[in-house]
Amino acid sequence: xxxxxxxxxxxxxxxxxxxxxxxxxxxxxxxxxxxxxxxxxxxxxxxxxxxxxxxxxxxxxxxxxxxxxxxxxxxxxxxxxxxxxxxxxxxxxxxxxxxxxxxxxxxxxxxxxxxxxxxxxxxxxxxxxxxxxxxxxxxxxxxxxxxxxxxxxxxxxxxxxxxxxxxxxxxxxxxxxxxxxxx
Numbered sequence: 001x002x003x004x005x006x007x008x009x010x011x012x013x014x015x016x017x018x019x020x021x022x023x024x025x026x027x028x029x030x031x032x033x034x035x036x037x038x039x040x041x042x043x044x045x046x047x048x049x050x051x052x053x054x055x056x057x058x059x060x061x062x063x064x065x066x067x068x069x070x071x072x073x074x075x076x077x078x079x080x081x082x083x084x085x086x087x088x089x090x091x092x093x094x095x096x097x098x099x100x101x102x103x104x105x106x107x108x109x110x111x112x113x114x115x116x117x118x119x120x121x122x123x124x125x126x127x128x129x130x131x132x133x134x135x136x137x138x139x140x141x142x143x144x145x146x147x148x149x150x151x152x153x154x155x156x157x158x159x160x161x162x163x164x165x166x167x168x169x170x171x172x173x174x175x176x177x178x179x180x181x182x183x
Contacts, residue, residue, distance in 0.1 A: 029139045030114050033089040036141065036182040040078040040085065040126045044177040047072045054167045055160060078126055085125060087180065095122055120146060126178060137177075146178045 027035075049070040056063050077083075084100035095112040098105055110131070112122035118136040134148030154170040 029118060029136055029144075030089075032139050032141060033114070033144065034091065038087040038089075038144065038180040039183050040082050040087070040124070041143070041179045041181045042075060042077050043126055043179075044073070044075045046175040046177070048173045050171045050173075052169045056165045056167075058162075058164050082126055086183065087122075087124070089122070097123065097125060099125060101125065124178065127176060132176075132178075134176075141182060143179060143181050146180070148176045148178070150174045150176075 047070075051068045051070075052065065054063060054065045079101070081101035086096075086098040086100075088096045088098075089112055090096065093111045093113055095110040097108045097110065099108060108123070110123035112120070114120045114136065119133070120136045121131050121133040123131050132146070132148045134146055136144060137147050138145040150173070152172045152174075154168075154172075156166075156168040156170075158166050158168075160166050
């Protein structure tokens with residue numbers, strides 16, 4: 001049997017559940033992006049450069065290997081004209097960019113896509129007009145954050161001044177994080 005104390009508390013949890021369900025924004029990322037116009041805010045560029053050099057002593061066969069990793073992190077705010085450029089994501093994959101950096105504020109029509117796993121592709125003028133592909137890592141009605149990663153590799157074989165074979169392997173990972181604010 002339920003005591004009278006607990007019977008009095010029953011409406012409170014029901015009211016709290018109802019309030020939470022009504023106040024939470026259950027919109028999917030695409031819907032949030034299409035509801036607003038967006039302006040670029042900042043760009044963060046993370047770079048990791050990993051290098052492995054192997055030298056083989058030609059007379060003994062001894063192998064010496066060195067590994068180095070260089071990391072850098074740069075954050076900058078976009079220029080005023082870029083911050084005034086509008087990005088609109090519309091239905092059917094249509095994207096419009098109003099470029100405030102040109103003298104006549106040109107509108108560019110492009111395409112955009114987003115998957116249920118938040119993989120996104122769109123055009124932007126902040127780092128170039130080319131479409132960028134990456135992951136939408138955060139989205140709400142006031143901002144969205146987009147990560148794009150590129151990997152580049154280089155291999156090389158040469159000999160040092162003593163005639164020892166030298167092999168190099170270089171891996172460069174560049175992560176670009178774009179933050180847009182809603183307008």
